[in-house]
Amino acid sequence: MDSGDASQPMDYTDCFVAFIDILGFKELVSHSKANADLRASLIHILRTAATLSETYHSIQNLEDAVTEHYKTQIRAFSDSVVLFVPSKTNALADLLRKVRYLHDRFLELGCCIRAGVTVGEMYWDSAWSPANPSVVKSEETTKEPETKHVEFDRDILPTQPITLGPALLDAYKLESEVAVYPRVIFSPRLMKEMQRLVYRARRENAGALPRAVYPFPLYMGKCIDLSPSLLDFVRMDSDGVPFLDVFHKDIDRNDTLRIEREILDGGKFGVRWIRDRITHEAFMRETRKRLANYSAEQQVEKVSMKYLWLANYFNNSIGKLEIEPIPIEWASTND
Secondary structure (H helix, E strand, O other), rough: OOOOOOOOEEEEEEEEEEEEEEEEEHHHHHHHHHOOHHHHHHHHHHHHHOOOOOOOEEEOOOOOOEEEEEEEEEEEEEEEEEEEEEHHHHHHHHHHHHHHHHHHHHHOOOEEEEEEEEEEEEEHHHOOOOOOOOOOOHHOOOOOOOOOOOOOOOOOHHOOOOOOHHHHHHHHHHHHHHHOOEEEOOOOHHHHHHHHHHHHHHOOOOOOHHHHHHHOOOOOOEEEEEEEOOHHHEEEOOOEEEEEOOOOOOOOOOOOOOOOEEOOOOOOOEEEOOOOOOOOHHHHHHHHHHHHHHHHHOOOHHHHHHHHHHHHHOOOOOOOOOOOOOOOOOOOOOO
């Protein structure tokens, strides 16, 4: 018996893909066994990442006027999260916004993330991009409703969280072998494509940035003279690896609830969700407190170095803000 629908295309689809490793997630899950609030928060974080603002990206076929709606797919398992969406949606900024959201929320819980972002082939089920149901041919509008017969249970298959494709392997390799530190890095192919689009638009004096490199909704301000583009939110590290500048002063963070940790009796901690508008300076001040505490708490050198890198990156992002840099004492390592 066939295990799939012969009419369902099995070709890969070019997608933007992010593979995220949540550092310290195992400890959070362990604490969540006895902490219902924390358990609920972890579930809420992952659910919200998939539903932030406009998660459907519409593409209309001009020939038949059918509009397809593509929804960013999110898969969470163990301490990893995968997000992907077809590149033809030009939804890279939206995917990065979701990654930024996860970064902020887990940082508030005492974790940091490491991720690889690329573009490449992934399996995409047509059920994830349904055509507009309101679009029907005129000759069909007078037909009586009829029962739909299928040769197998097609209603069940689309719900299966299939996550498959060469780009997933590439993103995982970026995260596990190249990123090293808690940073969200970009593949050479994705960087080359972003640079090509931005440089061509500026060279040709185009009136607007190509949608693929337009920073909305990661950035909610105005774009003047083709700036800023997504490239303005990419930072080059000392080892030549490009990464998402999550501490950039122009990143919008007024999109959802944020978390505050509360120390309870007996050394346990609780969480509470707060909805307010937060300025960049307020965010950086709160982040400084967390990073200073986390760096001091980490006793394992391998883990401590990751937090120290993040603290150093934070210090280099303070700019003109009147915030005291985090004291950093780099651990010595033997080659």
